[in-house]
Amino acid sequence: MERRDFFSLMATGAGASLLGAAGLGAPEARANWGMVAPGPVPPAGFDGRLLVNKARAYEVMEREGLDGIVALNPVNVFYLGNYIAYELQKLRAIPSFAVMPRDPKQPSFLVVAGSDLFFLANGDREYPEIIPYTSPVEIEKYLEKADWSAEPQAAPVGGAPVLESGLQPKERQWQSFGQRVASRRAATPEWGLVRALELAGLSRGKVAVDDMRIADVLRSLGRTSVTCVPGDNTFRKIRLIKSEVELKHMRAVARINQDACMAMLKQVRRGTTKDQIDQTFMMEAAKRGAKAMWIASGTIGGLTQGKVVEGEPMMFDAVCQRNFYHGDFGRTVVLGGPSKDLQACMNSLRVGSATVLEKVRPGMKYSQLRQLVGDAMTKAYTGGIPIRFGAGPHSVGLQHTDQPYRDGIPFVVSDDLTLEENMTLTVDLPTSLLGWGAIHCEDLLVVTKTGLEPLATADGPLVVL
Numbered sequence: 001m002e003r004r005d006f007f008s009l010m011a012t013g014a015g016a017s018l019l020g021a022a023g024l025g026a027p028e029a030r031a032n033w034g035m036v037a038p039g040p041v042p043p044a045g046f047d048g049r050l051l052v053n054k055a056r057a058y059e060v061m062e063r064e065g066l067d068g069i070v071a072l073n074p075v076n077v078f079y080l081g082n083y084i085a086y087e088l089q090k091l092r093a094i095p096s097f098a099v100m101p102r103d104p105k106q107p108s109f110l111v112v113a114g115s116d117l118f119f120l121a122n123g124d125r126e127y128p129e130i131i132p133y134t135s136p137v138e139i140e141k142y143l144e145k146a147d148w149s150a151e152p153q154a155a156p157v158g159g160a161p162v163l164e165s166g167l168q169p170k171e172r173q174w175q176s177f178g179q180r181v182a183s184r185r186a187a188t189p190e191w192g193l194v195r196a197l198e199l200a201g202l203s204r205g206k207v208a209v210d211d212m213r214i215a216d217v218l219r220s221l222g223r224t225s226v227t228c229v230p231g232d233n234t235f236r237k238i239r240l241i242k243s244e245v246e247l248k249h250m251r252a253v254a255r256i257n258q259d260a261c262m263a264m265l266k267q268v269r270r271g272t273t274k275d276q277i278d279q280t281f282m283m284e285a286a287k288r289g290a291k292a293m294w295i296a297s298g299t300i301g302g303l304t305q306g307k308v309v310e311g312e313p314m315m316f317d318a319v320c321q322r323n324f325y326h327g328d329f330g331r332t333v334v335l336g337g338p339s340k341d342l343q344a345c346m347n348s349l350r351v352g353s354a355t356v357l358e359k360v361r362p363g364m365k366y367s368q369l370r371q372l373v374g375d376a377m378t379k380a381y382t383g384g385i386p387i388r389f390g391a392g393p394h395s396v397g398l399q400h401t402d403q404p405y406r407d408g409i410p411f412v413v414s415d416d417l418t419l420e421e422n423m424t425l426t427v428d429l430p431t432s433l434l435g436w437g438a439i440h441c442e443d444l445l446v447v448t449k450t451g452l453e454p455l456a457t458a459d460g461p462l463v464v465l
Contacts (some may be wrong), residue, residue, distance in 0.1 A: 020288040021081070043289055046297060046323075048125035051081050052100070052108075053243035060238050061102040067205030068101040069231055069238075070193070075398050076210050076235045077326055081110035082125045094189050098128065099196040101205075109196035111189055114157050114178075121177030122170075131196050132178075136187040146365055149222025151191055157182040157456075175337055190217045208234040236404035239453070240398055241422050246397065247446065249325040250424045253290060254444040254455035257327025260284040261295070261318035268465055270335060272308045281318060290322040293400075299438045306464075313345070314435030315430055316463075319400060328396050328426045329456070330442030335465045342439070342462075344383030349441045349461035351380040352391060356427050356445070360452050366393050367416050373427060385436055392428040396444060423447040424455065 037222050061069065061242035071077045074088050080098035087095035097111040109126035112120070117132055136142055136152040156179045167175070184199075186192035193214070203223070208231025209215060215228035242250065263284040264277065277297045285292040296317040300302055304312065316328040332349070334342060355376040360369055381389065395417070397401035400426075406413045419425075424446050432438035441461035445452045 046124075047245050047248050048082070049245045050126045051078070051243060051246055051249075052080050053238065053241055053246070053252040054104070056241045056243075057238045058102060058104065059423060061208075064208065065206065066208050066229075066231075066234070068099060068197075068200060068202045068205050068207045069234060070197075070209045070214055070228075071098040071234075071235065072096075072211040072214055073232070075324075077110070077240060079235070079398060080108060081129065082127055083110060083112070083116070083120065084324070085112055086116050086119060087113045094217075097189060097193045097196065097214075099193070099200050099202065099207075100128075101200040101202055103201060106201045107199070109200055111186075111192035114185070116168060116179050117157070117181070118174055118263065121174045123173075130181045131184045131186060131192045131199075132181055133186045133189050133192040148220055151194070152187040154185045154187040154191070155184050159259060165351060166313070171399075192219060193217065194223055197223070207231070209441075210235050221363050232430065233404045233407060236402070240394055240395055240403055240417075241420055242397065242446075243422075246325070247422065247424070249323050250397070250444065250446070251455050253320065253322040253325050254329070256285070256288040256290045256322055257318055257320045257444075258329045259412050260288055260290065260292070260320060260455040261316065261329050261331070262463075264295075264318075265316065265331075265333060265463055265465065268308055268333070268335070270308060270310060274302050278453055279364065281320075285320040290320040290327070291324070293319040293321055295319070297334070299432050299435070304437075308335055311339065313338075313342050313439055315432070315438040315440035317430070317440055317442065321424060325397055326396050326398070326400050326402075328400065328442060328444055330426075330428070330440040331383070331463050332439040332441065332461050333463045333465060338462065338464065341383040341385045341436075344381060345387060345431075345439050346460075346462045348377040348381045348389055349439065352377040352389065352427075352429050353441055353443070353458060353461065356391075357452055357454070357458065360427075362421055362447055362449065362451075364419050365416050366419075369393050369419070369427065377429070385433060387431055387433050387436075387439075389429070389431055392430075393425055394428065395423060395425045397424055406465055419447050419452075429461070 019026045061355045071080055077096050078084055080100050085096040100108040109131055111131045114132045114134045120127055134155040134157060137155050142152045184195060186195050204225045206227040209228045210232045218226050264280045266279050274297055278295060281295045282292040298314045314333045317331050320327050352373050355373050357371060370391045374389055377389035394401050403417060404415060406415045426442050426444055428442050430440040443458040444455040446455055
């Protein structure tokens with residue numbers, strides 16, 4: 001890597017230190033995460049424990065011969081670190097890292113900017129050990145030296161003057177937290193990662209990384225004793241089985257998402273437009289402490305006539321986030337009484353939903369579930385229109401489709417996953433028929449020891465307005 005490329009990479013990740021010390025400014029040309037916003041503040045009583053399913057993580061790392069896992073993707077940093085970086089919200093290219101070793105005796109680490117220490121010091125959540133980065137001291141001398149394997153001196157954590165007599169209790173909490181982690185500080189996020197690997201006992205280990213830029217960074221810094229292997233799918237395998245605290249978050253967002261969608265539907269009238277539906281859903285989600293992500297209405301492409309009309313079957317598919325976990329909920333909606341054909345379709349969807357809850361069990365593969373439920377709906381259908389029924393299971397969590405894909409293929413191909421206890425998923429039942437309308441039913445579910453259980457209310461596929 002050329003010198004100018006290396007330092008553009010370093011500089012884009014350097015953030016301001018605690019209490020206002022200036023960081024390095026640089027164009028964010030490499031920032032490609034998309035807009036990330038924190039959403040509403042969790043309410044009182046929020047469970048802020050670490051999210052990661054440690055037992056599952058150790059099991060997957062053992063199976064894949066790994067000494068640890070390293071995250072740069074914000075989804076995985078949040079999963080391991082329970083935190084969305086302030087620098088990420090500003091679209092920094094490399095805002096934070098998280099490191100988890102396979103050895104349970106070794107600590108995990110979260111690498112964040114000094115500016116993040118304000119939020120972390122509030123203690124609203126449980127976090128791994130923190131390594132802050134500030135900015136390099138005497139950067140010009142370091143540039144001239146051009147020895148990237150030598151760690152630059154890091155600016156102090158904290159830089160603004162302090163009026164001791166005027167400090168409020170929360171300010172003292174910030175100050176104390178910054179002082180506690182200051183000895184670990186690094187000059188840049190990349191050097192913070194090096195420190196995290198060393199302290200986690202991984203400076204000579206084999207680690208799965210969710211972004212292969214991590215391998216480039218370590219190689220540029222002369223840390224060639226760390227072996228990096230592609231690990232996006234490793235993280236997905238771990239996240240597939242939810243921890244106890246994740247299940248609490250999933251139950252909460254399932255209920256909120258369903259309630260927000262149903263509250264929105266109560267406000268739909270003849271002539272309501274897609275924009276009005278979107279705006280209303282956003283407001284109803286926000287009222288319940290969540291952030292609306294999207295809502296499909298009418299068909300995937302929208303309302304066929306640009307507005308709600310009487311008698312046309314419409315699918316509604318609503319997704320919102322709370323604590324970055326996704327809800328996923330779908331229903332068939334019609335303004336006015338349902339036709340005979342729509343009633344026949346709804347009977348098939350009821351049979352499909354009942355089949356999911358009554359006959360699907362742990363150990364069943366996705367392909368077996370699709371066949372079982374699809375056949376049951378098709379057999380139950382007595383209508384006269386040429387509609388086709390199908391079932392599409394997918395895991396849901398920190399991503400809408402939160403599941404691993406097939407290993408060993410240079411592009412994403414869905415895997416035929418086996419249902420396991422504490423997986424959270426939906427079984428999509430959408431069908432559309434051009435010239436007639438679209439139908440849908442979808443509920444968030446958790447796999448139990450004996451079957452599947454709704455995380456909210458599986459109360460039938462049809463909503464009549």
